[in-house]
Amino acid sequence: MTAIQISNVEKSYKSLKALGGVSLTIQEGEFFGLLGPNGAGKTTLISTIAGLIRPDAGSVSIHGHDVVTDFREARKKLGVVPQELVFDPFFTVRETLRLQSGYFGLKNNDKWIDEVMGNLDLTNKADVNMRALSGGMKRRVLVAQALVHKPPVIVLDEPTAGVDVELRQTLWKFISRLNKEGHTVVLTTHYLEEAQAMCQRVAMLKSGQVVALDTMSALIRRISGSQLNVHLASGDLPDDLRHLVSHDEHGNGHGGGNSYSLRVNEYAEVEQILARLRESGAVIDEMQLQQADLEDIFLQIMDKGTV
């Protein structure tokens, strides 16, 4: 079943086109990453999903409910952690969460509120006024507010921006659990290693357009491949392997040898390269297989602007 359907969404602010016809389908139970540089349109897209921004064209639906025409049903299915660190200074943490439950039509929700607070290490702050909390604690409350109604779709807009390692670990543990229980998760983050660790599928936005959309593994495989770094104690790289060189540091290797970085698309190619080096009489004294990561792909895609 489709969790979020985004169809040709366009949004402009005067002359700035924030979203230029974005279409995405996110399936139920997915952990989906929405990546892009600042100003790419991620928050505009999330705000459109949340109904905070009305698109100029196109439509968005959550579990089949249009976010404009059927907004009540759509919003019941959605929990959003906003990017800005906002809070209501009049209330304690528990009051804040009870109020948020009530807005979603839930009374007597303390059991789940306690569980959410427990999972986000907020229990000992339950009766503390929001004003007295640190930035990291306020961020936890924002996450808790988005989860008070157990939404099947959770949208996290840079939830770990400026927060410590402890919160990140706590948050990802809890969100992973919810995802395993069937909740769909959409994440935007500038921490690409987080996206790589958590997301099954990724869309990359640039200037309001989707420039890449694939599973994490396919994206990494398709775009970049890996690198085999070798340092030769003696001998030299055969000519027929030189086309694989992506970067070399002649003369900088240990013992006067040469260092090479060779592009490798499949693991089987590693054995072929090593065999060819042995044949040519070269002696390897250091070797490392470096996997391409999301950051390499991100930079590559943002440079090229498309897949």
Added chain:
Amino acid sequence: MSKGVSFISVGFQTLFYKEALRFWKVATQTVAAPILTAMLYLLIFGHVLEGRVQVYPGVSYTAFLIPGLVMMSVLQNAFANSSSSLIQSKITGNLVFILLPPLSHWEIISAYVLASVVRGLAVGAGVFIITAWFAHLSFVAPLWILVFAILGAAILGTMGVIAGIWAEKFDQLAAFQNFLIMPATFLSGVFYSIKSLPPFWLAVSHFNPFFYMIDGFRHGFFGVSDVSPWTSLAIVSVFFAVLAAIAINLLKRGYNLRH
């Protein structure tokens, strides 16, 4: 977790409770301070004008002034409640907590307006309790008192919603309050009967809806008023309906709320 099922939705109840709790948590500022202000008005104007002015036969100036001050406090505080809550939430960004849930336009406006009515009535009751000691007051038609107090507070609460939605900065809201609400309140006959005005200003006063709220409210105390309370009720009701329609329309369009 259980879903509350009732005629009055849980969403509405919660938002109303939040709005009422918000002003109650700072009651010194939102309830006690306006009561003190009204008390000062009574002491100064009552001291200066008592014995010099008689608006209705057999009614002292202080007795005439008290219902006006009570109603003025009701109106100003009802406006302040919804308008300040909305502008603060907009500027601090926490309005998102109201915009993300599945609250209907009706639930939102009803909750904000009802909380404004509660604050307006709380302040009005406080002003009355403190000032009633200074003059002999009669209660000829208590129902009129209640009807106009509630309707007046609802109207100003709705105006507060409109102003809170429209304003993007505190100074825009202050302009709304200082250039519209304050003059309309002060020129509505709080301190005088409009019959004492020159013909031009007497005619102008009849276009001020605030005049009908205060005149009708005062009728409940003395049984006399500048116009019939039924006329006032009709005008005030129509004014409320128009304002409510405007506020609902703004919320539906997401004006200055959903961009």
